[in-house]
Amino acid sequence: MLKFILRRIVFMIPQLLILSILIFALAKAMPGDALTGRLASNPKMDAHTLMELKHKLGMDDPLPIQYGRWIKGLFHGDLGMSIIHQIPVTQLIAGKLGNTILLGVAVLILSYLIAIPLGVISGRWTDTWADKLIVGYNYVTFATPLFIFALLVLFIFGFVLGWFPTSGSIDIQAQNGTFAYYMSKLNHLVLPAFSGAIVSTTVTIQFLRNEIIDTKLKDFVKTARAKGVSESKVYNHHIFRNSLLPIAAFLGYDIVYVIGGSVFLESIYGYPGIGQLFLTSIMQRDYSVVTALVMISGLATLVGTLLSDIILSAVDPRIRIE
Amino acid sequence: MKVEIINPKQQKQKKEKKHGVFSILWREIVKDKLALASLMLLGLILIIVYGTSLLLNQDKIVKVDLLSIYSPPSAEHWLGTDYGGRDILGQLIIGARNSFTIGLCITLLTGCIGLCVGLCAGYFGGKVDNTIMRVIDFFLILPMLMLIIVFVSILPKYNVFSFILIMSAFLWTGKARLIRSKTLAERELDYVSASKTLGTPDWKIIFREVLPNLSSIIIVNLTLNLAGNIGIESGLTYLGFGLPESTPSLGTLVSYATNPDILQNKWWVWLPASLLILVMMLCINYIGNAFKRAADARQRLG
């Protein structure tokens, strides 16, 4: 197992390296640069000063030099400066990462909390009204795009009913570190986490239900029943654990979404996070932020898939890694 | 002991249950009334959509008429107009055609690629599996959103087909991973070892023995994908990177609902598209269910 993990980590290095070259080339290939947007707000700048500024920011050095500078910085943990926010990228990302991870984990936990019981009920008692209700709910949430759903949830629970706050991640008047502070943070988390979770339950429920239906018909289940094992033990012990396989495979994957954030949720709920940072940085051509985020998420994906494989091998002896 | 002489002629008259793939599928659908209804409804929708769109003039539909912005449904515009004064019904029809084409093509493309890659990786295992998985990993770490934005900005001709190609290039990886993990499990089973002992070539084992056993998850995945891909561009449109504006699609119609004014007061812009997506999804799902049962003999109804 250890050799396996080590070998995978060794493979990560060339992958990340190729990614870094690709992303760097891509960032430079996009039309416009970070100064294009700046100039829109201050059109009275003359060409000479513009050249000077570009030089100061290192934007007119030949590409390989810029790339080299960036890679060197990466190894020292220096992700460069965000031209738009004017603070170091590390500081910028660190500030928003906390929020994003919090929301991501909340969505993850909520979605499994909802999906697994529903999937089990649906799979175990197929064709009953409970199953039909769940399947129906599945279709509706699947057909609704996330941003529409998030807006609806916000309108109904935030504005109309007024049960939850409608924007931000925290109430500014709450004192840091007090109980009220944590409660406020949780309070602001409910609506976005809820919208995000509901929409992501679809696939899990579908697969779980399908797996259970398939497993139900397998011979070993018949054998267990013939041996007199109680129905609930058959389900909870035998069928359930076998059906979790595809879901376990996705678990490592989900980490990527936790770190990556959702630009829809963050924008609609005014919840500053990484997803939105990524999108606006692309639009504003803030290269250092874009490349840093891509590298981070690339690393997270690779780690996630590795985790996924480890979990899969632990859960399913047939694919055990020696 | 009675010896029964069976009349050969009578034997022939016994109804022969055909075992061809399509007849199995067809029987399964017919037996399930819901699937049959879905098939007919979907067929009807597709015929109307594809047929009418041939007759409709796309240019006329997208012509901007500032005087009738946001008109509610009327005799002239059966489903009212949108922010450019353009007829919604026309956009709905052409949009449904575009969306369904996109959904179908992406599903088929990603399905084929994902299936082949996943099967090979899972079946051969070892070094082949490793290499393929690393390639897949690389695709996974590519920033999809950013690449889409770059392509949209750079490509001079950006239409439905380029969109399909771009999306397919990214979306096959999930399927490949799924198929691969299932194949890994399957190849340990006895029937595979048995076939190998018999000397059956690998490709035959993969496609004629392992593949059918994966059919249930493949079909579930395919139907989910097809249903999901129909609205796939709505998210991108919300961000501003969907199809070019003069190409109507269901996703863009639905994304208008993010404007609260339209959501509450001008329902005719987005509601028909949402309902159409929902209906098509449901139909595809019920038909898919029938296919799934057809694939697994133990679950067949007929």
Added chain:
Amino acid sequence: MKKKHGLKFLSLLVVLGMLLSACSNSTSGSGNTASKGNAEENIGKFPKSVKNNKTPIKDGTLHYALVSDTPFEGTLNYAFYEGQPDADVMQFFDIPLFSVNKNYEITNDGPATYKLSNDNKTITVTIKDNVNWSDGKPVTAQDYEYSFLVIGNKDYTGVRYGDELMQSIVGMKEYHEGKASNISGIKIINDKTLSITFTKANPSLLTGLWAYAMPKHYLGDVPIKDLAKSDKIHKAPIGFGPFKIKKIVPGESVEFERNDDFYAGKPKLKSIILKVVNPKVIVQALKKGEVDVAGEFPEDQYMAAKGSKNIQLIGQIDLAYNYIGFKLGHWDAKKSVNVMDNPKFQDKRLRQAMAYAIDTKTVGDKLYHGLRFPATSLIPPSFPDWYDKNANAIGYDPAKAKKLLDEAGYKDIDGDGFREDPNGKKFTINFLFMSGGDIAEPLAKFYIQCWKNVGLNVQLVDGRLAEFNSFYKMVQNDDPKVDIFAGAWGTGTDVDPYGLYGRDVSFNYSRFVSDKNDQLLADGHSEKAFDHAYRKKIYDEWQTYMNDEMPVIPTLFRSNITPVNNRVKGLNANYGTDVNAWANVTVTSATPDVE
């Protein structure tokens, strides 16, 4: 089987149920605004201040919404900020040294007074005695000088140095190149007074002078190259405005508390809470009374906000205009000058015809519900003294357009509905239009149709709208694919059009140059132009001249509207440029009006 049918129905019902609950909130008034007879709002109809006759309560708290779909960046200093949201945050705690009049010229009513020398090249600024930073220290002349020292410094990382006025301070260039340790043109007379001398007399001094001081005692120990990222700007900035920052949640919200020491008197509100609200939900937030004032209110939500009973809309004309420009040449970067060498649009009758062909009134009325109205010159009416309404504006007259085109030799020879050029060759015009928002595409199409109606074949570049960065790249680089382009300019508070239309200015995107233009622009900011009447005469002449030459077709003027809750009192539409604005705002009840 029947149960399964029921399921399908059930799913539909669930969807409908959700939709109905959303629909049930629609305000009765706005239900049928889509019908014909769309009432047009003339910006003149928007009151400039809130009507409220009730008595204010003491020590109220106001909720201000910054309407934006992205978090604010948080660079809270005028020398370094970039995005407009940051400016919205700064207006409460960091104000300029001068207040301005209706033409945005500095006056003596603010925290500082000024005097101009006889040759108009030196301005002497005296900061009033009771102006102190929010940490108690007085605002000194050294603080004001420090601001210039930061901007002119070679390590400065912001964009304010590019300003021509800034660079024309005596000694600035030497300081910038590191040859001098101070700016010789800035002289400290005493702790509250300094003088700034410029190399030439330019009336734009009164509208474009850099008017912000920076707290030297607080920021002075930070190296200038690190200033922009310093916590002293991002986390704990100080200013001498009516409020001071109590707490910041980065990107989301800011809590301000009253600055009791404010020079113009104790502000009436006790605290202001600013939070970022997504444009898609701002109307809801206003209706529920969650916010009292919505700054940066999006135009496309105007109709949704209009019928609400608990808010009022105040507004004023924006310092901006939309235009369609012709590419008449290219920018010679080596010589730093515009060269007008593109023959395609040399005939001014063609340009005028294209201006006559477009119906901007319909655009303003139908697409913008009257929030935008036809532009008649290149100086917007937000400069009441400089805007010339008699500048021979070109209106909507397609018959005249056709006549001009016939005269210029553009006739339809082959009968396909499109005119050929005077040489008989096919004539296609490539139109570059920026994407963004729902309105962009119908607007582009509408313009194209207007031109089609007079026989001109206009096509979108690459057949589609251009994204923001691509748009500017193609326009700045004079991409040959682009014949005409549609954009918008924010003029800023300085009326001088030189920065946008001068011969050696790279922002002159149309690349139009002419001796008369040079002359008028130079006269417009010459020393003689300190005489108001003279300057007006010059600018009137310039506006008429440009309406005749038409290198750029002014299309629309715009308005800024701000929805305000009924409980707010004392807020005027010019709060963005009035330094004391927020000190005078109060609320007349402890809870906001709810619809």
